[in-house]
Amino acid sequence: MAKSDKNEKNERNVESITNRDVDFAKWYTDIVTKAELADYTSIRGCVALRPYGYALWENIQKNLDQRLKETGHENVYLPMFIPESLLQKEKDHVEGFAPEVAWVTAGGSEPLTERLCVRPTSETLFCELYAGIIHSYRDLPKLYNQWCSVVRWEKTTRPFLRTLEFLWQEGHTAHETEDEAEAEAVRILEIYSQLCESALAMPVIKGQKTEKERFAGAKTTYTIEALMHDGKALQAGTTHNFGDGFARAFGIQYTDRGNQLRYVSQSSWGVSTRLIGGIIMTHGDDNGLVLPPGIAPTQVMIIPVAQHKEGVLEAARQLRDRLALVCRVALDDSDKTPGWKFSEHEMKGIPIRLEFGPRDMENQQAVLARRDTGEKRTVALERLEDEVSALLAEIRASMYQKALDNQRRKTFTASTLAEFEAILRDNTGFIQAMWCGDQACEDLIKEKTAATSRCLPFEGEAVGDRCVCCGRPAKHMVYWGKAY
C-alpha cells in the first residue's frame, strides 16, 4: 500500500467516529477499535488487548500494586482451575457463580473424573490455601493479592465493560476478628477511590451495597460507583467482608491469643480492566480518547513542525531527552504530515501535544496544546520541565472537575416513585431517594424504572424521611441508577 493510501485510510478512520451524543454505544466501540485499545477475536465475548490498551492496564496495575504493597499486601498466584467439589463448599457462593462458569471436562484425550471450572473468582482456592498455612494468631493477618484473568460466561458482552474473560486483581485476606476484616474492606475501598480519583481523574461515590446487590457469600459489600458521560453508572470496584462464613465452610481455624481455636474472618476485593471502560466513558469526546495524565502511556507527544528544516529534529530530540526526566514523553518524527499526526494523537488521547518548529526554535519556545480543552499556550524552553509538570497536574485537576460537574449535573432527587419515573423519562443519571430497607421496594423500583440501587453512600444527607416507593419511614438514602 503506498504511503498516500495508508494516510488516507487512517484519516478516514479518524473522521468516521460516531458522534458521542448521537449514539453513545457506537461511539464507545469506535474508540475502542480506532484508538487501537482492543480488537475482537473469534472467541465470542473475548477481546485481544492491543499494546495501547494493555499499556493502560499496566499503568493502572503499577499504580495500584504500589499502593497495595505499601499497605502490606503480598502477591501470589493460584491455579486457574477449581474442582467442582471445591466450588460447592460455600452454598451462597456456588449459587451465585455456578450458572456462569466455563467447565473443563477433558485433559488431553482423557475425560476428567471431576469437572474443573475456570475460576470466575478465587475465594475457594484462597480458602484451601489458608486452611493449610494458617495455624496461629501469629500467622495473621494474611493480606494476599493476585493479578490474573477470570472467566464468567456472560450472555451479552462489550469490550472492557463485560467480557467472558477479563483481567483483574483479586485480594483475599484473613484476619483474627470480623472487625479487622470489615476494616480491611473499608480501607481497600478508600485505596480504590484514591486510585480512581487521582490516577484516573474519575470521581466516585463510596458506599455499601444493599443485600440484594451483595457479592455471593458476603456479609457486606462495599462499592465505588462512577457516573459516565451518558449518565449511566459504572460499578468501578467492590470490596467484601465475609465474616467467618467461608472459614466455617473450609475449616480455616487458628489458635488465638487465649489459646482457643477460632475461625478466621475474611475479606476479598477487586478491580478490573473495566476501569479502562470507565476512563473512555468519563473523559472521551468526539475526537477520541482523552487520557488522564496518571495512566497515559505517553503524556507528552512532541510533534516537530517543518521537521526537514535544519536543526528542528535535533532540537526536538533534545527537548524529548529533557522531558524524559519528568514525564513519559515521545517524539513523532515519522514522515506523516503534522495534521495527520495531530489527529492520530488526539484519537489516542495523549494529554499534551508539544508543537515545535523553526520559529519556536528561534524564539526559544514551544507550544503546548491540551487534549482535554484544546487550549494552547506558548512557553519558554528554559522553563519547559516546570511548565509541562504543572500543566499535567492542571489537566488532571480539570478533567476531574469536569467529570464531577457532569456527575453533579446528572444527580437528581426524587421523593415519590412518580417523580423518580418522570426524572428518568427525560434524563439518565443518579437518583438520590430514600428507602425503607425492604427488598420488595427495591425490586419494584427496578421493575418500574430499570434503575437499581447503586449504593448506600458513606457521605450524603437524607433527602426526606419516607421511602420513595412505599412511603413508610425511610432507613437509608440510596443512590439509584441505570448501570453498565
Next chain:
Amino acid sequence: MAKSDKNEKNERNVESITNRDVDFAKWYTDIVTKAELADYTSIRGCVALRPYGYALWENIQKNLDQRLKETGHENVYLPMFIPESLLQKEKDHVEGFAPEVAWVTAGGSEPLTERLCVRPTSETLFCELYAGIIHSYRDLPKLYNQWCSVVRWEKTTRPFLRTLEFLWQEGHTAHETEDEAEAEAVRILEIYSQLCESALAMPVIKGQKTEKERFAGAKTTYTIEALMHDGKALQAGTTHNFGDGFARAFGIQYTDRGNQLRYVSQSSWGVSTRLIGGIIMTHGDDNGLVLPPGIAPTQVMIIPVAQHKEGVLEAARQLRDRLALVCRVALDDSDKTPGWKFSEHEMKGIPIRLEFGPRDMENQQAVLARRDTGEKRTVALERLEDEVSALLAEIRASMYQKALDNQRRKTFTASTLAEFEAILRDNTGFIQAMWCGDQACEDLIKEKTAATSRCLPFEGEAVGDRCVCCGRPAKHMVYWGKAY
C-alpha cells in the same frame, strides 16, 4: 500456639531438609515447601505460588520486561481460549499440542457448539490478530509479547519444573523477511542468556535444537541449556523461527515495498517459572535456597543482636534506611532468637545477613555474612553502602563461577557409544559428542542412554570427526544429557 512451640516447630522444619546429595528430588521439593515458595493444591499438577515464590517471578519479570521494552517489544493480552478449529489451522502445531490440552466443553449450563482449549501457547491467536491488523510493510515488524499462564496436560509434574498450569511470557513477532524472523529468534536467545547469566547467575549453553527436538511448527528452534547441581540439564528458554509457515496457514499477508503481496515471517519465544526451578537446583544447598542477588526479594537482612539493649534497634533501623537507597533490605526485629532468624533467612536464601549488636554499635561496624559461602566480614559503618554493593556484585560473580565450575566438571566427551554409556553409568552431566545428523542415531542414543540431544551449540569445537553412534562422518558437535 505458644511462642516456644512455634519456634520449635519451625526449627524442626529447618532441620528436616533432606540432604542434597542423598536424594536430590526430595531435597528439591523440601526447599519448595520449606522456603515457602509454593504449596500443593487439590488440583492435580497445579501449585499455588506463595508470596516468596511469586516475588521471585515478579523480579524475573521486571528484569526481562525491561530488556524487552528496551528492544522495542510491546505487551498485549490475548484470550486464554482457542477454538478447536483455530488450533487446527497449522498441521504440525496441532499434532504437537492437541494431545496435551484441556478442553472447555460447557459455558454456564449450556454445552458449547465448538470445544475451546485452554491455550497451551498462543501462536494461533497471535496469527488471527496479525491477519487482521497487518496490511503493509509499514505495519512491520510487530514485536508483541504477553505475560500469562498456559496449560499443558502433563502426566507427571513437579513444582516449577513441570506443572499443568504455569506462568510464562510468550513473544510473537511478525517480520517482512525470514532473515529478520531468524535474527529476532537469535537476538531474543541472547537476551534470555543475559537474563540467566546476570540476574540469575546461571550459566547457559546457547545452541540450536535438532529437528527431532524442534517446537511444533517451527523451522528452527534455539535453546539455552543450563546444567543443574545434579548434572541434569534444564532447558531454560527457547526461541523459534517459523518462516512463513503459520502466515500461509492463517493468511497473514502484506504489501511489500515493491507493491507485491507477500506472507510475513514469524518468530515466537518464551521463558517460564521453570527458571525458578533452575535457580533452586543451580544454587541451593543443604541449608536451603541460595538466591542470586539480582532477583532476591530481600538482598540484605539485618538481624539485631541483643536488640533489647538500648539504642540497638534504633541504630539498626537507621542502617536499614541507609541501605534502602542502594539495595532491597529488610530488618528482622521480631522477638524470635537470632539463631532462629539465622536459620529462617538461610532457608530463604537471602544473599547477605547483616549482624549488628551493642559491640558493633560501639565500634561503628557491622558484620556481613554471605549466604553462598558462609564467609563473614566486619565492615566500618561509614563505608556500609559501598561494602554492601560491592559484596552483592561479588556474590553474583562467585555464584556464577561456582555454577560454571560445576557445569565444566560435569561436561564429558565421548567418541563412541560405549564410551558414552560408560560415562553415564558413573556420572550425570553434559556429554559432548559428534553426530552425523541422522535422526536414527539420535533415537538410538536416547534408547541406549536416556540422554537426549540438548543442542548444537553456537560455540564449542569439534571433539572428533565421526558420529558417536554410527561412525559415519560427523556434521555437528552436540551437547547431550538427561534433562528435566
